[in-house]
Amino acid sequence: MSLLNPIQTLIETGGPVLVLLTAVSILSLAVFLYKVWQFHVERIGKHGEIERILVVWDAGDRTKAQTQLESNPHWLADTLRLGMTMTEGTGRKDRLETLAEKALLPLEGGFRILDMIAQLAPLLGLFGTVLGMIEAFQALQVAGNQVDPSILAGGIWVALLTTAAGLAVAMPTSVALAWLESRIDAERAFAGHAISVVIAPVRAASDRDRLSRAS
Numbered sequence: 225m226s227l228l229n230p231i232q233t234l235i236e237t238g239g240p241v242l243v244l245l246t247a248v249s250i251l252s253l254a255v256f257l258y259k260v261w262q263f264h265v266e267r268i269g270k271h272g273e274i275e276r277i278l279v280v281w282d283a284g285d286r287t288k289a290q291t292q293l294e295s296n297p298h299w300l301a302d303t304l305r306l307g308m309t310m311t312e313g314t315g316r317k318d319r320l321e322t323l324a325e326k327a328l329l330p331l332e333g334g335f336r337i338l339d340m341i342a343q344l345a346p347l348l349g350l351f352g353t354v355l356g357m358i359e360a361f362q363a364l365q366v367a368g369n370q371v372d373p374s375i376l377a378g379g380i381w382v383a384l385l386t387t388a389a390g391l392a393v394a395m396p397t398s399v400a401l402a403w404l405e406s407r408i409d410a411e412r413a414f415a416g417h418a419i420s421v422v423i424a425p426v427r428a429a430s431d432r433d434r435l436s437r438a439s
Contacts, residue, residue, distance in 0.1 A: 241352030241386050245345060249393045252341045255334045256400045266299040266331060268407055271414055274298050278421045281308065299327050300415055307422040317423050324415040332408055338401040342394050349390020356383025 263269070273296055281289035286308065293305040303323045310316055360380055 239352055239355060239386070241348055241355065242389055245348055245352075245386065245389045245393055248341055248345060248348070252338060252393065252397045252400070255337050256397075256404075259334055259404055262331065263404075263407060265297075267297055268299070268331065268411055270298070274300060274304070274414075274418060277304075278418060282421060282425045284425070299331065299411075300324060300418060303327060303415070304418055304422055307419060317419060320419045320422070321416070324412075324419065328408065328412065328415075331411070335401060335404065338397055338404070342397040342401060345394040345397065346387075346390045349387040349393075352386025352390070353383045356380075356386065359383075 267273075273292075277289050277292045277296070280292065290305060290308050293301050293308070303320055306323065307316070307320045310319070357380065360383060
């Protein structure tokens with residue numbers, strides 16, 4: 225019974241819409257926390273180890289670079305390792321970029337849910353306000369000549385409560401979504417850089433120049 229008391233209080237205060245907004249806010253927080261954990265596991269934003277491996281690859285130590293990638297937990301490691309073992313070809317870069325995009329897809333999971341919450345929460349709040357205003361004016365009509373202004377005022381502030389709740393859910397959700405998307409955009413740019421290094425290492429280019437001059 226004690227678990228139902230907060231829900232009953234919410235219904236009495238702001239109606240079922242406020243309960244729905246509370247549930248939506250919990251969902252938004254859960255998705256955000258899951259994404260933070262997922263980003264941590266996949267090493268989003270942690271490029272130090274990959275950068276050092278790329279320096280080794282760039283210097284011409286192919287075996288060492290591939291060995292270090294074997295045990296690296298970064299989400300891009302598998303794609304780079306494949307690129308290091310692929311033979312040169314016209315479609316090599318396109319293949320690696322496609323694989324990197326495919327690896328990014330699971331990391332973008334949940335973004336649509338957050339975007340939907342950010343857009344629908346204010347509308348739900350407005351819907352609750354409209355319902356509350358209808359109830360307030362119905363009570364005013366029933367009162368007839370014996371109108372108590374406090375009844376109308378009380379109905380209005382309760383109705384506006386759902387709008388405030390909707391905005392309170394939507395704003396932090398929008399900020400969280402923007403932050404997550406910016407992290408993915410940074411990873412996409414880093415993946416492009418890393419793939420370019422794997423495909424065209426500086427040491428390999430200099431070796432080809434020396435061979436062409438010698439011939």
